[in-house]
Amino acid sequence: MSLHVIQALVLRYLFLYTRSPMRLIELIFWPVVELVIWGYLTLFIQENTTGDFPRIIVFLLGAMILWDVIFRAQQGVAISFLEDVWTRNLLNVFVAPVRTIEYLAATFCVGFLRILVTITVLGLVAGLMYSFNIFTLGWALLPFFMNLMVSGWALGMISTALILRWGQAAESLAWAVPFFIQPFIAVFYPVSAIKPEWVQTISWALPPTHVFEGMREVLKTGVFAWDKFFWAAGLNLIFLTAAGMVFFYMLTLTRRRGLLTKFATQ
């Protein structure tokens, strides 16, 4: 794997973002709108409930911010690929000395950079408007963040593999795929709230579920749940490997069927 090539591809995305302010707005505008809505809802609930609940309910804001980590990481992979399709640049990249793993690594870096931009803005808005300090999660934030980012990368590869399989007609999957799993990963509610109960087994099989449950535990008890961290990390390893295999398989299939050029020049 060549760092040179990864650096060059990341540079291309940086040029793209700095030359297109609309892309930066997309990175900031929607997450901030969502945060503001969830923020007001949290304030409303806090004012109208008693006991421990008002303190715990701030997890809604934490959940919203951490959900964005998955979404931005996934978008980093899937949208970066689509950018090449939209600009008819995909062939130039695929006939250049770029290994698939280098291409993916560059999109992972883009995902990471997208997260940094969004999280910084969301953290500031949450702090200023709702006095919610994302760092109340303490150092637990880092392993949560890493795990969610890896989950996002895996989802990004799956989205891209599906687009490769069904062509540009399926490009809306680049936005939809994370939402397929959102109801089951207990972002805004505990796993115990998911019914019927057998669906909870599916929830526990998904790595982000352990992160969101772990986050609630930190906010509630102040204790870092190591078991949930290890479950998330282990499952992420399996998911990332499986997603990578699906992506490579679809890419080979697309080449074998001769669809890559049609797809890239349509």
Next chain:
Amino acid sequence: MPSPIPSEVILEARDLTREFDGVKALDKFSLKLHRGQVLGLLGANGAGKTTAMNCMLGLTLPTSGGLYAFGKELQSHRIEILRRANFSSAYTALPANLLVWQNLLVFAKIYRVPKPKERIAELLEMMEISHLHKRVTGQLSAGESTRVNLCKALLNKPELLLLDEPTASLDPDIADKVRKIVLRIRSELNCGILYTSHNMKDIEEVCDHLMFLHKGKVVMEGTPKDIVERSSSSTLEDVFIKIARDGEIVDETAKKEEVAP
């Protein structure tokens, strides 16, 4: 135009067959491209030129047959080969919202070009488009885009260059400039060039050797002059039309040889 003496084979296709849903887009297609040679692939739409080029770029996997560049098998030495090759097509583009220098710098870094800024300046000057350095790529005319694409294709001083219809949709003046550039590249870099075009003027002026494809098969090959003579046609365009319509052409030389005692 003098033909260079064929030298080292830098690209070879051996009995390449590519089927799509049972239809053969390429049927036991073989080719040898020598260093310093410009080889033209000709044929009507659907004849198999693009499939052949895509196979040679590793974008499409052949159903059977072998592909070799610089004496090495393409799929197993893909990266090593692609570092020494490059490609430009009328049907691909560089990201439209990047500036010309930004696009070229990215590819210069991918190809590990030493002193990339100097190389970019040199190529832009060669293409007579230095003034476009800071222009937005998407705002360029067809002729300007083609020349920027050619700059991209020459960044790494390729030993093997694949050009897919480089003069498509260009006005005669720019097309003429592009043809001259291709010839200059060949002599300066001594590279092998695989060239597809529907423009017979291109082919006559640029190519040393031609291969006519019809339904995935090579139906005629030789130098442009040789092909016109052998087919009793007045121009290369006539040969093209005959092949496109009839699928084959009577090779007069071969016929005379058969009749001779």
